[in-house]
Amino acid sequence: MVISKEQILDAYRFRHACKEFDPGRRIPEDDFSFILETARLSPSSYGFEPWKFVVLQNPEIREKLKAHTWGAQKTLPTASHFVLLFARTKQELLPESDYIQSIMKDVQQLPPEAAENKGRVYRKFLESDFKLLDREGATDDWAGKQTYIALGNMMTAAALIGIDSCPIEGFEQDPINRILREEGINDGESFHLVCMLAFGYRVREPRPKTRREMSEIVEWK
Numbered sequence: 001m002v003i004s005k006e007q008i009l010d011a012y013r014f015r016h017a018c019k020e021f022d023p024g025r026r027i028p029e030d031d032f033s034f035i036l037e038t039a040r041l042s043p044s045s046y047g048f049e050p051w052k053f054v055v056l057q058n059p060e061i062r063e064k065l066k067a068h069t070w071g072a073q074k075t076l077p078t079a080s081h082f083v084l085l086f087a088r089t090k091q092e093l094l095p096e097s098d099y100i101q102s103i104m105k106d107v108q109q110l111p112p113e114a115a116e117n118k119g120r121v122y123r124k125f126l127e128s129d130f131k132l133l134d135r136e137g138a139t140d141d142w143a144g145k146q147t148y149i150a151l152g153n154m155m156t157a158a159a160l161i162g163i164d165s166c167p168i169e170g171f172e173q174d175p176i177n178r179i180l181r182e183e184g185i186n187d188g189e190s191f192h193l194v195c196m197l198a199f200g201y202r203v204r205e206p207r208p209k210t211r212r213e214m215s216e217i218v219e220w221k
């Protein structure tokens with residue numbers, strides 16, 4: 001089966017930031033696995049997959065988060081599935097870290113010499129090409145940006161199979177991080193929260209999409 005351009009664009013038009021889900025409808029397991037698989041298959045810099053996804057189904061913890069998540073007042077309680085997107089911290093992403101060493105060896109299956117070379121290129125990238133070690137928070141931003149690629153892919157994949165979603169940055173970082181620590185979800189050592197993503201089925205149709213014209217956002221030289 002070949003999916004047509006119009007079908008794909010229909011999915012992009014179908015996707016909107018859904019503000020409230022039907023609490024009575026649950027996404028089938030197989031559909032949600034498909035959505036997660038598109039996150040797993042997402043591209044990342046050097047293939048280092050600097051992310052983790054926590055599917056938060058516990059209603060009590062969701063309720064605690066709601067107090068500090070102004071952008072998800074109606075989606076946190078009604079989402080069929082609610083995902084927290086985490087990115088790895090700086091210490092995890094340094095070339096000599098256990099994580100980077102193990103992903104090169106165990107996941108990418110690089111022989112020792114190839115891993116050493118890749119590590120050298122990667123160090124130069126961090127140190128001088130992108131200067132990610134100069135500024136406090138720069139590696140966090142970089143890992144977070146990559147995690148948003150998975151975010152986008154999950155939303156589009158969901159829309160393609162008729163599932164609604166809403167990305168959520170509307171939260172207060174300090175209290176949310178405290179709750180995640182208290183609940184044993186994230187201690188802040190290896191990962192930091194970058195975004196949330198709610199999934200479910202809309203209760204009402206959204207207002208028509210607004211977008212700037214193509215000529216205002218694209219330049220050809």
Ligand SMILES: Cc1cc2nc3c(=O)[nH]c(=O)nc-3n(C[C@H](O)[C@H](O)[C@H](O)COP(=O)(O)O)c2cc1C
Pocket residue numbers: 015016017018019070071072166167168169170171195209
């Ligand atoms: C990174 C990001 C964070 C967002 N945070 C929130 C949020 O906290 N709550 C919310 O209701 N919508 C949130 N949105 C949705 C945007 O407001 C929405 O995508 C935008 O207005 C365009 O509308 P559309 O997605 O319906 O086409 C967020 C979108 C993105 C990409």
